[in-house]
Amino acid sequence: MAAPLPIAWLNGEFVALAEARISPLDRGFLFADAVYEVLPVYNGRPFLFNAHIGRLERSLNALGMETPLTRAEWATLLTELIRRNGPGDQYVYIQVSRGAEFGRNHAPNPALSPTIFLMSSPLSALDEAVRKCGVDAVTVPDERWARCDIKSTSLLPNILAKGAAARAGATEAILLAEGHLREGSSSAVLTVRNGVIYAPPEGNEILPSTTRALALELARRLDIAIRLEPVAESDLRSADEIMLGFATRGVLPVCRLDGQPVGRGEPGPIWTQLQTAFEGYRAAVQPLPIHLEA
Ligand SMILES: Cc1ncc(COP(=O)(O)O)c(C=O)c1O
Known part of the structure; x- marks a missing residue:
């Protein structure tokens, strides 16, 4: 960095x-x-x-x-x-x-x-290697508190999870609790099955991610179906695509989870559509002055 x-x-x-x-x-x-x-x-x-x-x-x-x-x-x-x-x-x-x-x-x-x-x-641009081959993620238990919707600097469990990912040579640690997907240690997580995006609903267990909100809005505009519902660990492991959302990096495709290929082990079609839409959206809004909303 x-x-x-x-x-x-x-x-x-x-x-x-x-x-x-x-x-x-x-x-x-x-x-x-x-x-x-x-x-x-x-x-x-x-x-x-x-x-x-x-x-x-x-x-x-x-x-x-x-x-x-x-x-x-x-x-x-x-x-x-x-x-x-x-x-x-x-x-x-x-x-x-x-x-x-x-x-x-x-x-x-x-x-x-x-x-x-x-x-x-x-801020660096999206790496060509990531665009072509995606990133690795590992799963770890979610050991955080009960108000993960607050963006607090109290990040010790996130830091320990990220350390576990780094030791495994992975970009992100995906947090699991009670047999279900929560989010990444510093990212939102979206999954895809049969062309539908599945992600956990907002609540106290996850941060309301700005990148995820935009990705879901762009998916709606592309007529991609979205289901915000609990995602079981088994569904995460057998997903066709897994994506991470970070404000600093946009949406990244996860192509290996705990060393196993995700889908075909390469960035999938939903990620490709969202990435194109994301870049188009950014190019369209960035020349505009800041518009203050209440
Ligand atoms: C725990 C956690 N979840 C999700 C996110 C993604 O939020 P955003 O898309 O606003 O960066 C972050 C980003 O820092 C995070 O720390």
Whole structure:
């Protein structure tokens, strides 16, 4: 993964990322009492701005925190951070913690000001090898908490799962619980059987993925049938196609699961259609200015 770009934003100021400092008493550091977002940036503009900022607002709300900036203020801030970090596609990381206080107190202090941090990193285009051969995934048990719909920085089980995938030479760890598919350690998972997309319904067990929402919308426009229902582990293992959705990478085809070929072991026709639609959608919307939705 490429090194982050040099300019960050911390609590109201643009700063050199290498110089940025926060207190060790920050609740994000002490308790992972923080939420985050990751937005891709193409052609100098955040992609799916309202979906990402809307999810950040939802995560903050779930922690009982106010949203610290309006959508118009987020748009201005993101545009300036992206401009300062120069041309080329990027992805912006936003983290909002409940703030720093004097001492280590579990109960949140409502008087604290949040710590707001943004940085940006280069975003690489889809790898030709992935386009041709897809990626590997492994399955692991889902050991996370009961509110996986909140995009919290408390990611230890996700990190352990991703570590297991890396040790197996795979791109992603797909999480299973009670004999069913949940999602990836940092991605949404869609499966295909007989031309129909199957994926678990939204709920507390999975993150509401921006990429999955767009992929499903594009599938509807292509008249591809969609069933949002629990996906049994056996159906995952015998799927014709498996796809991962990440904001930073789009939709990727999984061609090997636990070392076994998925379908024919190559990117499938539904992924190919969605990828073409995804690229077309991006090319159509990215020249447009940010449109702020409520
Ligand atoms: C656990 C988890 N699920 C799903 C996703 C995909 O969400 P998005 O498509 O908005 O990147 C992510 C992305 O970070 C994630 O961490």
